Amino acid sequence: MKSWQQAIKTKFLYFLLASFFCQICFAPAAKSQNFTFNDGRTKDVLAFDFIKNLIVIPVYINNKGPFNFILDTGVGPMVITNPKLIDSIGLTGLRQVKIAGFGGGDEMFANVARTSVTSIGEASVKDLMIFVLKEDVFNLSSYVGKEIAGLVGHDFFKDFIVKVNYPTQRITFSSPGKNDKIRGEKIPFELINNKPYISARIQTEALGKIGVKLIVDCGASHALSLETYNDKVFQPSAVNIQGNLGIGLSGPINGHIGRTPTLGLGNFTFKNVLTNFPTYNEIAKTNFKERNGNLGADILKRFHVTFDYQHKVMYLQKNEFFKRPFEHDMSGMELYMSGAPDHYCLLGRIEPDSPAEKADFHLNDQIISINLRAIEDFSLDEVSALFKSGDGRVLIIEILRDKKILVKLLKLRKRV
Numbered sequence: 001m002k003s004w005q006q007a008i009k010t011k012f013l014y015f016l017l018a019s020f021f022c023q024i025c026f027a028p029a030a031k032s033q034n035f036t037f038n039d040g041r042t043k044d045v046l047a048f049d050f051i052k053n054l055i056v057i058p059v060y061i062n063n064k065g066p067f068n069f070i071l072d073t074g075v076g077p078m079v080i081t082n083p084k085l086i087d088s089i090g091l092t093g094l095r096q097v098k099i100a101g102f103g104g105g106d107e108m109f110a111n112v113a114r115t116s117v118t119s120i121g122e123a124s125v126k127d128l129m130i131f132v133l134k135e136d137v138f139n140l141s142s143y144v145g146k147e148i149a150g151l152v153g154h155d156f157f158k159d160f161i162v163k164v165n166y167p168t169q170r171i172t173f174s175s176p177g178k179n180d181k182i183r184g185e186k187i188p189f190e191l192i193n194n195k196p197y198i199s200a201r202i203q204t205e206a207l208g209k210i211g212v213k214l215i216v217d218c219g220a221s222h223a224l225s226l227e228t229y230n231d232k233v234f235q236p237s238a239v240n241i242q243g244n245l246g247i248g249l250s251g252p253i254n255g256h257i258g259r260t261p262t263l264g265l266g267n268f269t270f271k272n273v274l275t276n277f278p279t280y281n282e283i284a285k286t287n288f289k290e291r292n293g294n295l296g297a298d299i300l301k302r303f304h305v306t307f308d309y310q311h312k313v314m315y316l317q318k319n320e321f322f323k324r325p326f327e328h329d330m331s332g333m334e335l336y337m338s339g340a341p342d343h344y345c346l347l348g349r350i351e352p353d354s355p356a357e358k359a360d361f362h363l364n365d366q367i368i369s370i371n372l373r374a375i376e377d378f379s380l381d382e383v384s385a386l387f388k389s390g391d392g393r394v395l396i397i398e399i400l401r402d403k404k405i406l407v408k409l410l411k412l413r414k415r416v
Contacts (some may be wrong), residue, residue, distance in 0.1 A: 072219025
């Protein structure tokens with residue numbers, strides 16, 4: 001338990017995952033390899049876990065696994081975030097490359113290698129180039145409450161037409177040559193550095209109605225992040241709270257969480273959208289100036305989304321999540337949970353002037369039960385949903401602190 005606590009004390013990940021992911025500098029350019037179906041089929045269906053708005057799929061590497069990977073349109077090459085996998089999957093011939101990320105720390109390095117075979121469902125690819133971080137800076141496993149090995153994005157999406165059904169937690173992926181009719185509104189995108197960018201419309205308090213270019217990032221669990229406009233950082237909405245928005249490869253990303261009055265995608269319009277506003281100056285200095293922000297999974301999950309990278313379009317069809325309100329955490333605490341068999345649920349951060357602070361919760365308090373139900377009976381998603389479940393609602397939370405059991409009453413409060 002001690003080593004796991006230390007890990008989450010030093011590395012935080014919140015509503016941002018790969019939306020501030022690195023540029024990977026290497027030479028010469030890598031030869032592209034393609035996923036193909038193994039037995040003449042043209043379509044497959046894969047079940048996924050949907051945790052904190054993230055799509056977690058099983059991946060086999062070198063005929064070993066399955067390993068849990070986050071499916072993420074916001075990354076280019078396949079990335080192993082947990083370096084412990086190197087020995088277990090038999091990676092050899094690793095070479096070091098420099099990576100430059102966002103945040104307040106120093107540059108980092110990763111290893112690059114090639115796998116013998118990588119398989120997702122009934123599709124596989126040989127000789128795939130992957131990057132292995134030398135340190136698990138994201139600590140994804142604690143964030144989602146189960147062991148996470150890495151991220152997979154463009155390497156998979158480029159070879160198939162991929163439909164994500166969020167309510168049923170199923171991905172259907174098919175060969176591009178199939179002539180199946182795709183339902184939904186057609187939204188064109190650009191591929192820049194192997195990542196999709198769309199045009200959208202927003203209305204902000206400071207700028208009024210403007211057009212923006214957003215990276216489509218199903219690996220970011222927030223709804224919207226607004227970064228820069230005309231080389232200046234977006235100003236947060238008048239009603240906002242300070243927040244730890246995530247961690248980049250080089251350190252923490254701080255900012256504010258507020259709301260955007262309207263967001264328009266094609267013929268769809270959302271109102272009062274929860275929005276992250278990163279405040280660090282480094283973002284305006286990066287070479288990501290082709291984008292104004294990031295469209296995350298809290299928007300995408302409201303549609304059946306079909307990605308067609310070959311034709312550079314995606315299709316959006318409303319699903320049953322479409323009209324759900326955008327709600328932020330009402331407790332003011334960040335939770336990190338280990339998987340079985342330990343199943344610890346610890347407090348990794350207490351927001352200033354939040355209900356959690358006023359109820360005298362402390363960093364590293366271990367939650368034992370909520371409303372007299374053992375924490376082992378909850379998933380991390382269920383706990384997060386409880387903490388968004390209603391302004392003024394009171395939760396009974398039993399904690400372990402310094403070997404003593406305490407009972408706290410947490411009154412939820414809508415903060416933004």
